[in-house]
Amino acid sequence: MTHSEHATASSDSAAPRRRPLAPDTRRLETRSARAWTEPMAVRSLDSGRYAVDGASGATYTVALPDGDCDCPDRTFRGERCKHLRRVAIEVTEGRVPPPGRRRDRCAGCRREAFVPEDGPPVCDACRPERGNRATDRETGDTVVVGRLTDETAAERAVPGANCTVADYPANGSYPDDDPVVEVVYPFDGPDFDDRRRYAFPLSRLAVPGETPVA
Known part of the structure; x- marks a missing residue:
């Protein structure tokens, strides 16, 4: 066994390293930091659109595939606003369904899953394809x-x-x-x-x- 192989084997068997779930916001630009830290609620609508309820009480609509939001920061300044970033974070983290998907009970495994927005509610693991x-x-x-x-x-x-x-x-x-x-x-x-x-x-x-x- 080479030294590098031994190091890999040792690290695999070691206890997982403690790390924060969120990035170090001190290293992020202001909008990204606010997207991670401000209290917001994201709800999936349809066709890649999401409603974002902000701490101020205002609700904005994000169209993720288009990279658009109807908030003033995006509409008037043309910036990639905190709402767009927050939706991207929640999709990546698996908290809300990605565009083209919805949360539903899979008709196959009977578990909650992200299923196609159109058609029968069947998750990818249970979905039979032609020729299977x-x-x-x-x-x-x-x-x-x-x-x-x-x-x-x-x-x-x-x-x-x-x-x-x-x-x-x-x-x-x-x-x-x-x-x-x-x-x-x-x-x-x-x-x-x-x-x-x-x-x-x-x-x-x-x-x-x-x-x-x-």
Whole structure:
């Protein structure tokens, strides 16, 4: 083992170094320091916009993708104001959702997460993508994801069965508000797009690393 390797191994096993969460504001310019230290409340709106409630009682709207704010400092002086900086801090720290995301309960893991602003509330870890393989928890069969739809199991009708996906006998143990995932079977014809699609509740599909059969 070289000296550098030994040093790395020792530092990895050592107790973590104590450090402040915020930067040393004495080294920051005034607006950045105020963004870190002043009491403000940031609320996500939509389309990358955020409401910032300041200590003075005023509320300003920040459009983060545009780098804009309707406060006087930004509007009249053209400065990157403390409100813009505060929103950027809170997004980076994971306190508020980034542009294009909203805070909601994921329909897959049922935990609060930042999910896409549009479409079903499914976090990145649970979101099936076209071509992903999954396992049917009921049968153990391997299926291939076609697409995640905007319909819930209670909304999607099963052709020829006179019921919805939620009411289908094999789906009784899965939530009615599960988003519907269209899947195909791997050996059901050579052309992926021409294969018959089957509608499954999201929770019925196990992704790699999960227990496939309930």
